Amino acid sequence: MPPVLEVRNLTKRFPGITATDAVNFTLEAGEIHAFLGENGAGKSTLMNMLYGLYRPDEGQILLNGQVVQINGANDAIKRGLGMVHQHFMLVPTLTVTENIILGNEVVNGLLIDIASAQQRIRTLAQTFGLDIPVDALIHDLPVGVQQRVEIIKALYRGADILILDEPTAVLTPQEADDLFVVIKRLKAQGKSIIFISHKLREVLALADRISVLRRGKLVGDTTPALADEAKLASMMVGRDVVLHIEKSPATPGEVVLDISHLQVADERGNIAVSDVSLQIRRGEIVGIAGVQGNGQTELVAAVTGLINPLRGTIVVAGADITGQGTNRAIAAGMGHIPEDRQQHGLVLSYSIADNMVLSTYDIAPFAKGLIINEAAIAAQATTLVQRFDVRTGSIDALASTLSGGNQQKVVVARELARPLNLLVAAQPTRGLDVGSIEFIHKSIVAERDNGTGVLLVSAELDEILALADRILVMYRGQVIAEVAGADADRNQIGLLMAGITPTGAEA
Amino acid sequence: MSTPPPTPPTNGWRTWGGILLVPVLAIFTALVIGAIIIVATGADVLAAYGGLFMGAIGSPRAIAYTLVEATPYVFGGLAVLIGFRAGLFNIGVEGQIAVGSMCAVIVGAFVSLPPGLHAVVAFIAGALGGALWGAIPGWLRARTGAHEVITTIMFNYIAIRSTDYLIKVPFLDKESSSQRTPFIAEGAHLPFLFGPDYRLHAGFLIALVAAVATAWILKRTIIGFEIKTTGANPDAAHYAGMNVPRTIILTMALSGLMAGMAGASQVLGLEHNLKASFSAGYGFDSIAIALLAASNPIGVIPAAMFWGALRNGAGLMQLNSGISINLINIVQALVIAFVAADQIVRQIYRIRSARSAGVTLSRGWGR
Numbered sequence A: 001m002p003p004v005l006e007v008r009n010l011t012k013r014f015p016g017i018t019a020t021d022a023v024n025f026t027l028e029a030g031e032i033h034a035f036l037g038e039n040g041a042g043k044s045t046l047m048n049m050l051y052g053l054y055r056p057d058e059g060q061i062l063l064n065g066q067v068v069q070i071n072g073a074n075d076a077i078k079r080g081l082g083m084v085h086q087h088f089m090l091v092p093t094l095t096v097t098e099n100i101i102l103g104n105e106v107v108n109g110l111l112i113d114i115a116s117a118q119q120r121i122r123t124l125a126q127t128f129g130l131d132i133p134v135d136a137l138i139h140d141l142p143v144g145v146q147q148r149v150e151i152i153k154a155l156y157r158g159a160d161i162l163i164l165d166e167p168t169a170v171l172t173p174q175e176a177d178d179l180f181v182v183i184k185r186l187k188a189q190g191k192s193i194i195f196i197s198h199k200l201r202e203v204l205a206l207a208d209r210i211s212v213l214r215r216g217k218l219v220g221d222t223t224p225a226l227a228d229e230a231k232l233a234s235m236m237v238g239r240d241v242v243l244h245i246e247k248s249p250a251t252p253g254e255v256v257l258d259i260s261h262l263q264v265a266d267e268r269g270n271i272a273v274s275d276v277s278l279q280i281r282r283g284e285i286v287g288i289a290g291v292q293g294n295g296q297t298e299l300v301a302a303v304t305g306l307i308n309p310l311r312g313t314i315v316v317a318g319a320d321i322t323g324q325g326t327n328r329a330i331a332a333g334m335g336h337i338p339e340d341r342q343q344h345g346l347v348l349s350y351s352i353a354d355n356m357v358l359s360t361y362d363i364a365p366f367a368k369g370l371i372i373n374e375a376a377i378a379a380q381a382t383t384l385v386q387r388f389d390v391r392t393g394s395i396d397a398l399a400s401t402l403s404g405g406n407q408q409k410v411v412v413a414r415e416l417a418r419p420l421n422l423l424v425a426a427q428p429t430r431g432l433d434v435g436s437i438e439f440i441h442k443s444i445v446a447e448r449d450n451g452t453g454v455l456l457v458s459a460e461l462d463e464i465l466a467l468a469d470r471i472l473v474m475y476r477g478q479v480i481a482e483v484a485g486a487d488a489d490r491n492q493i494g495l496l497m498a499g500i501t502p503t504g505a506e507a
Numbered sequence B: 001m002s003t004p005p006p007t008p009p010t011n012g013w014r015t016w017g018g019i020l021l022v023p024v025l026a027i028f029t030a031l032v033i034g035a036i037i038i039v040a041t042g043a044d045v046l047a048a049y050g051g052l053f054m055g056a057i058g059s060p061r062a063i064a065y066t067l068v069e070a071t072p073y074v075f076g077g078l079a080v081l082i083g084f085r086a087g088l089f090n091i092g093v094e095g096q097i098a099v100g101s102m103c104a105v106i107v108g109a110f111v112s113l114p115p116g117l118h119a120v121v122a123f124i125a126g127a128l129g130g131a132l133w134g135a136i137p138g139w140l141r142a143r144t145g146a147h148e149v150i151t152t153i154m155f156n157y158i159a160i161r162s163t164d165y166l167i168k169v170p171f172l173d174k175e176s177s178s179q180r181t182p183f184i185a186e187g188a189h190l191p192f193l194f195g196p197d198y199r200l201h202a203g204f205l206i207a208l209v210a211a212v213a214t215a216w217i218l219k220r221t222i223i224g225f226e227i228k229t230t231g232a233n234p235d236a237a238h239y240a241g242m243n244v245p246r247t248i249i250l251t252m253a254l255s256g257l258m259a260g261m262a263g264a265s266q267v268l269g270l271e272h273n274l275k276a277s278f279s280a281g282y283g284f285d286s287i288a289i290a291l292l293a294a295s296n297p298i299g300v301i302p303a304a305m306f307w308g309a310l311r312n313g314a315g316l317m318q319l320n321s322g323i324s325i326n327l328i329n330i331v332q333a334l335v336i337a338f339v340a341a342d343q344i345v346r347q348i349y350r351i352r353s354a355r356s357a358g359v360t361l362s363r364g365w366g367r
């Protein structure tokens, strides 16, 4: 029997870059095939070609042994392909059912037959263990559930091949575990799955086969039995990667961030941070651990001047900046790597160069008086692109054309480019490949060694454990424990994150 | 089946050719439909369009008149466009023109200053009047979130009715039988470029300078950077420490400044007084100009000239063929419909849309 999907010499070029270069691979029925590769290696481009969003410049796609030309997503769906993009394509104001049947409505005369659609959805959900509330509105649902809706949507349209592009990047660890159960169930039912991730552990746990892309070329094929994390990492990057970074003990100096009795409300007006006091000194990294939704986002928003706290004060390098806006925070020497790079960190329709000066465009050397100095902006971009290894054809390329990880590098590069007193980093390595994570981690540690205080918020416990000199655990809007980074224990912090303190009582 | 043909490069549409293509085809299509309408009414297409052409650019004087007609549209188009760039829809250009004209006429007719300086001061007064009238809805938007579309419409009514009152009561020329203000002082006139016969006045040159200045501000200054960033992603602008409310107010003031100059230039260069109910709908056509110019400040110049040519040629067209001047309004409306719904034009002429590569679909962490 021919493989369900085969790709021969698939090539796609963008101005200045060959995104995929004569790629060959096969996907067997009932197989989980993982793709690994650095940021910008061409993984998403490859998948977008399979899904008919890009036309290949060269090469062939075969489905069940037949050469096909896929003209757009609708055609791909008709041919049994389904794709879950990292950025979901759901309509937030419609219900789960409406989203699933959108464009594929069962009609009964002039009316949409919701009842029979829901029946089918329920059957699918049961078969694959995808628990979803069919009548809920999308915008009320957590990310993990929205992702399940995307998967059911693909199955509802008869997908036999499911492409999941970095499905775990925005999931909490618990949600990711749930997703793996679903993926295994799909496999057991004979579906074929392409799975992209930067998390080597996930790939080793889940995949039957692993293909590695580097700079558009397929550089290796392996299986979990034959590989380990270190080997995969070096296949991806082309050199050995330090998975655990070396850092000297912190030498904390004067206090650079002093938060006292901070109380912050979330968007809906509920108290998200109830009473937080903390200090960060120069030359130390303080990590905030916690299950998402325990006030970390609001804490960061208040510290960076995005929202006004209800009570309390925030002092940065001696200056009280409480409630004075982002500009004041930046003036006090704060850098901010926001959690959502596309919405908050970048102007996607701007060039890389312009994005690199988003908060320094009005000071020398980028501006003289009111006039912008384009040469200085270009020079800065050239330096940063090189230093942070942003993979792009040109500094004039639009940010929207960068791969996800390279977009993140642009944000990090920009924030670390100016002298800082305090760096607030929220999920700084989300969506980055192991090599880039290594680099960003080193950069953050170097920033610390330069005397900057660092507030690190991350959903990755590993990241906190690797970087933080002190770990604060947040639970229900409060800091319930502090642990020294050196003697932090994964399990202990896991328990604390669930609100269970050493005394045995729930906090 | 064979391998798919290589995808044609799609980035070419970003060049000038790509920018001009849709507006030019939109104009062409509108003229064709106009021709069909002329035929349907039994008139002579050649006579009609010949008249339109000759009336618009058939002689030096026709050309000069076309440029005179184009002048307020250049200013107005710039006013709308500046708002667009910040993500703001200034529908209040009409009212800002009214306030600008009023301020210019008050200074021009009721203040005495040395000739020349008088014109300068009157022009600045008009520009600032428009700027202020634009800044208020900007301020409301920035501080209270009141949408500028609603407030600028309301401000149009306030401006148009109040200037009407000012013209009819306190500033009425009691010597005249018609309801208008007195003439402005000679010394406050914007000079004619080729003498009064050609009517083309210095306002046209100021409009050209304004277009270049707008392009320069948007491209080369930090204010332009703030305006564009606020328009492209206000959240990112806020995160990056930009003062988004201030930018909104400033943008609306700049927009109103352009509108105010439109009014001042009409009063000081052409009309030399203000008549009651003087509005010519410049403010609303300006939205059309900005669309036709694809939000490019320099593009506003040809777009406004085209508009001026249609208006100026309409008279001779009617004379030669008996076609109603209203046909011109139909053609103008069709042009805008096609520009606004550019996908229709792309369909008719089978132009690949710049967006067809699916770029926007695949955003996200997992690009």
Ligand SMILES: Nc1ncnc2c1ncn2[C@@H]1O[C@H](COP(=O)(O)OP(=O)(O)OP(=O)(O)O)[C@@H](O)[C@H]1O
Pocket (backbone or CB within 6 Å): A014, A015, A017, A018, A019, A037, A038, A039, A040, A041, A042, A043, A044, A045, A046, A391, A392, A393, A401, A402, A403, A404, A405, A406, A431, A433, B357, B359, B365, B366, B367
């Ligand atoms: N529409 C486009 N226009 C121009 N260049 C593009 C476009 N889409 C992708 N590229 C480029 O092609 C290369 C491959 O990008 P792709 O998104 O496939 O990477 P990726 O492997 O998915 O990376 P990541 O892990 O960061 O998501 C990158 O250098 C990117 O800048």
Ligand SMILES: [Mg+2]
Pocket (backbone or CB within 6 Å): A043, A044, A045, A403, A404, B365, B366, B367
């Ligand atoms: Mg990707």
